[in-house]
Each structure stands twice: as structure tokens, then as C-alpha cells.
Amino acid sequence: MVNAHKRVVVTGMGVVSPIGNGLAELSKQVFAGLSGIKKIDAPFVEQLSCKLAAQANFDPAAYFSKHTYSMLDRTSQMALHTSIEAVKHAGLSVNEALQPRMGVYLGTGMGGASSVEEGYVRLFKDGASRLKPFTVLMSMNNAAASAIALEFQITGPNQTFSTACSSSAVAIGEAARLIRHGYADVMLAGGAEALLTFGTIKAWEALRTLADEDQVDVSRSCKPFSLNRSGLVLGEGAAMLVLESLEHAQARGATIYAELAGYGSANDSGHITQPSVKGQLATMQAALSDANLPPQAIEYINAHGTGTVMNDATETNAIKQVFGEYAYKLSVSSTKGAHGHLMGAAGALEAVITLLALNSNTLPPTINLAQPDPACDLNYVPNTAKTLPSLDCVMSNSFAFGGTGAALIFKKLSLK
Amino acid sequence: MTTPSNTTPSLEEISIVLAKMIADKMEIDVATITPTSNLTELGLDSLDTFDIIFNAEDHFKIKVPNDQVNIETLQDVTALVHKLILSQQ
Numbered sequence: 175m176v177n178a179h180k181r182v183v184v185t186g187m188g189v190v191s192p193i194g195n196g197l198a199e200l201s202k203q204v205f206a207g208l209s210g211i212k213k214i215d216a217p218f219v220e221q222l223s224c225k226l227a228a229q230a231n232f233d234p235a236a237y238f239s240k241h242t243y244s245m246l247d248r249t250s251q252m253a254l255h256t257s258i259e260a261v262k263h264a265g266l267s268v269n270e271a272l273q274p275r276m277g278v279y280l281g282t283g284m285g286g287a288s289s290v291e292e293g294y295v296r297l298f299k300d301g302a303s304r305l306k307p308f309t310v311l312m313s314m315n316n317a318a319a320s321a322i323a324l325e326f327q328i329t330g331p332n333q334t335f336s337t338a339c340s341s342s343a344v345a346i347g348e349a350a351r352l353i354r355h356g357y358a359d360v361m362l363a364g365g366a367e368a369l370l371t372f373g374t375i376k377a378w379e380a381l382r383t384l385a386d387e388d389q390v391d392v393s394r395s396c397k398p399f400s401l402n403r404s405g406l407v408l409g410e411g412a413a414m415l416v417l418e419s420l421e422h423a424q425a426r427g428a429t430i431y432a433e434l435a436g437y438g439s440a441n442d443s444g445h446i447t448q449p450s451v452k453g454q455l456a457t458m459q460a461a462l463s464d465a466n467l468p469p470q471a472i473e474y475i476n477a478h479g480t481g482t483v484m485n486d487a488t489e490t491n492a493i494k495q496v497f498g499e500y501a502y503k504l505s506v507s508s509t510k511g512a513h514g515h516l517m518g519a520a521g522a523l524e525a526v527i528t529l530l531a532l533n534s535n536t537l538p539p540t541i542n543l544a545q546p547d548p549a550c551d552l553n554y555v556p557n558t559a560k561t562l563p564s565l566d567c568v569m570s571n572s573f574a575f576g577g578t579g580a581a582l583i584f585k586k587l588s589l590k
Numbered sequence: 591m592t593t594p595s596n597t598t599p600s601l602e603e604i605s606i607v608l609a610k611m612i613a614d615k616m617e618i619d620v621a622t623i624t625p626t627s628n629l630t631e632l633g634l635d636s637l638d639t640f641d642i643i644f645n646a647e648d649h650f651k652i653k654v655p656n657d658q659v660n661i662e663t664l665q666d667v668t669a670l671v672h673k674l675i676l677s678q679q
Contacts, residue, residue, distance in 0.1 A: 245637075
């Protein structure tokens with residue numbers, strides 16, 4: 175990073191996703207190109223015109239006492255669980271010395287959406303005269319980050335980022351900056367989202383950005399970069415990273431999965447929903463500049479690749495403008511055809527997938543890419559994972575309604 | 591104040607229902623809860639107590655006024671609920 179005070183590394187990861195909970199299961203499914211998209215399992219399914227969703231198989235009772243999970247929205251439950259998993263994965267002992275030097279930055283688009291909706295149903299539909307005592311505490315957007323701090327008794331910076339679909343990528347990038355500039359030694363950073371409620375899905379239906387059901391196989395309904403793509407599929411889940419200063423990680427002998435070498439964020443400033451090449455290229459260029467790397471250093475991009483007509487063509491154009499002719503040499507894939515769009519958790523899940531790619535020298539495929547689109551003419555790793563002799567430097571893109579983009583660059587750690 | 595009807599639960603019956611609610615919420619053995627059990631010592635914080643009162647309101651079809659703050663033990667809640675059942679029937 176330019177003007178780096180401290181280098182930032184990733185030492186732990188935890189994940190709950192529509193294609194598996196835990197790194198082993200996620201890794202198996204994402205590289206095999208398996209999809210977690212299904213007809214939604216919900217009582218309101220027949221009232222939906224788009225019945226698809228990417229649901230996570232997550233039962234809070236398997237991980238928490240009833241007293242704990244009954245006070246937490248599903249978003250917070252998944253955020254807390256993945257944070258505990260990430261800390262375990264990092265082999266980190268959160269002791270009294272560390273607690274003031276460790277914080278939480280978490281991204282979520284809609285926070286406690288299901289608690290809000292449950293309250294509204296009670297009031298407006300069932301005619302109840304009062305709401306549950308925990309409604310505010312379960313609904314507030316910072317509930318998840320707060321629950322994590324309480325769990326580990328960590329008193330460092332605790333903030334929640336809400337920039338729609340880029341929320342958790344922003345949280346990770348901003349957390350890295352804190353460590354870089356010495357405000358914290360360790361950060362839990364990532365995101366969580368659980369918005370598969372009747373009201374939220376209806377709101378998304380109205381935006382006309384959701385994918386049509388594939389007539390042959392509903393699991394293949396989200397088709398990033400394919401000519402016949404028709405939209406995104408809503409998903410839920412959480413992913414948390416343990417970020418740490420290099421010196422802190424080295425001092426405790428931690429396994430280092432990558433260096434977070436660069437982070438850039440910019441805004442489209444064009445239209446509330448339509449992505450702009452201008453904003454996306456500014457985002458990627460900001461990350462490259464932050465990492466002090468030339469475009470040619472990037473070997474793989476995990477694209478935002480939502481599967482909407484507009485996003486995928488715009489992102490392709492932005493990549494071409496940033497990388498020039500080299501855009502045709504690097505690999506780009508979107509894994510959203512498999513895990514759907516996790517909204518506020520998307521950037522964090524895709525950061526984890528990008529890190530798995532870096533550590534296995536294997537690129538996850540863009541599944542359901544059956545019909546090449548002339549407007550999307552890069553190497554998208556179609557349908558089958560690709561193992562390379564080596565992989566050193568990768569980027570993960572996140573863009574969003576509201577225009578805030580975030581790009582993260584991860585590199586294998588080099589101590590030269 | 592109305593006179594107790596046949597359906598008015600006794601203090602003991604109310605206490606059993608409340609103890610079960612507390613045991614269920616806190617995941618503790620109901621046998622460990624006695625009328626003089628202190629709610630804080632059972633692990634309930636103020637929000638947990640609000641939640642028990644909320645559930646009691648549903649169960650006994652009563653409305654607990656906002657100023658009921660002197661609740662320390664199970665028998666305090668029991669007495670409050672009993673009083674409200676009688677006055678709100």
C-alpha cells in the first residue's frame with residue numbers, strides 16, 4: 175500500500191453461504207460449480223412471481239443457546255457464528271491485551287430485515303397492540319457488529335457500513351485502513367445479510383432485476399455474462415475475515431492466507447441503480463493505486479457479475495478500460511450464479527472465495543455461461559474451474575445501488 | 591376490583607406458568623426455580639425481565655403498566671400478574 179505504515183494480512187475466515195457453511199464445504203462447492211439457488215422454502219412462496227432464492231442452511235440452535243439466539247436477528251446470528259469461526263480459524267486468542275486493540279467493521283444492507291418485518295406483521299396484519307421488547311435491538315443495523323464485540327469483549331472501533339451490495343467489501347477495506355494506520359492490530363471485518371422475507375422479496379420483484387426461473391433447471395437461473403442472463407437471485411449468508419497487521423500475525427506465528435494489498439472505493443454518481451463505467455473504473459484504479467501495483471499484476475478478478483444485463487456489460491467495459499488489451503489475458507469470473515447475490519454480505523463472501531482461489535491456485539467458474547454475449551467478451555472461466563501453475567495477485571469487485579463501489583486486492587505474502 | 595371468577599388462576603398456578611417461561615427462556619431446570627428465586631441470580635437482565643412480562647401479558651391477557659419496576663423475585667412477578675388479572679378481568 176502507498177504510504178503504508180503497516181501491512182495488513184488475512185489470518186482467518188468464517189462463512190455461512192448458500193453453497194456451504196465453513197471453508198471446506200464452500201471450497202468444494204464453488205470450485206465444482208454447484209449452485210445453491212432453489213425455489214424458495216418459505217410459506218409465502220406461491221405469492222411470489224419470482225420464487226427463486228439462495229438460502230443458507232443455517233440453524234442457530236446448532237451453535238447458540240436459545241437465550242442468545244432469540245435476542246438476535248438471523249443476520250446477527252450468522253455474523254456472530256462466522257466471526258467465532260473466523261477467530262478459531264485464525265487460532266487467535268482474544269485476551270485482555272488484545273481486546274482494546276481489536277475491533278469490528280461489518281457491512282449489511284438491511285440489517286435486521288426479518289425482525290422489522292415480523293414487527294410490522296404483528297402490528298399491521300395481526301392487529302397486535304404492542305411489539306416484542308427486543309424489536310429495536312434486533313432490527314438496528316449495528317446489532318450484528320455489537321453482538322460480535324460483546325462475544326469477544328473487544329473494545330476497539332466498532333462500526334457498521336451500509337452501502338447496499340458493496341457494504342461488506344467497504345467494511346473490509348476500511349478495516350484494513352485502520353490497521354494500516356495503527357488504530358487497531360486486529361479487525362473482524364466482513365458482512366451479513368438475511369433479507370429473504372416476503373416484504374423484501376416483493377420490493378425486489380418491483381425493481382424488475384430478479385432472474386427468470388430457468389425452465390429446465392431452476393438452480394441455473396442466474397447466468398452472469400451469458401447472453402440469456404435475466405437478472406440476479408437474492409441470497410443470504412455471512413462471511414467474516416480476521417485482518418491483522420503483518421507484525422502482529424508474525425509475532426504470534428499465525429498462518430497468513432494473503433496480504434490485503436489494496437482497497438479502493440469510488441461512487442458512480444450517475445444513477446441510483448444503473449452502474450457506470452466511470453465509477454467502476456475509478457474503483458478499480460483506486461485499489462491498484464492503493465496497492466501500488468500496475469494493472470498487469472492482477473491475474474484474476476472475482477467480478478461483481480450480478481447476472482443483470484446492465485451490470486455485466488458495464489463491468490466488462492470498465493475492466494477493459496482499466497486493463498486495456500491485458501483485459502483479454504486475465505481471468506474474470508462471477509460466482510453469483512452459484513451463491514446468488516448476498517447483498518450486504520456479497521463482498522465478504524466473494525473476498526473469501528477469492529482468497530480460496532489464491533490459496534489453491536484455482537479459479538472458480540462462472541456457471542451457467544452457455545451463450546456468449548458479444549458485449550461480454552472477456553475470459554470468464556466458463557462453467558469449469560481452472561487450476562493455474564501459480565496465482566499471486568487477485569482482485570474482488572463489489573458495486574452497488576447508490577453507486578458505491580469497492581475493490582479489494584489480495585496478494586500472496588511476499589517478504590522480499 | 592372484581593371478585594375472583596372460577597377461571598382466575600391461583601397464585602400457585604401463575605407461579606408455575608411463570609417459572610416455566612423463565613426456565614424455557616434461560617434454558618435452566620425449572621426445578622431450580624422457587625418463588626423466592628431472585629431473577630438476576632437466575633441470569634435475567636432487565637431486558638429478559640421485560641420479555642417475561644411481555645409473554646405473561648400474552649398468556650394471562652393482561653396489560654402491565656410501564657411503571658412496574660420493583661420486580662426482583664419470581665413471587666414479585668406472580669403477585670403483580672395476579673393483581674392485574676383480578677383488576678383487569
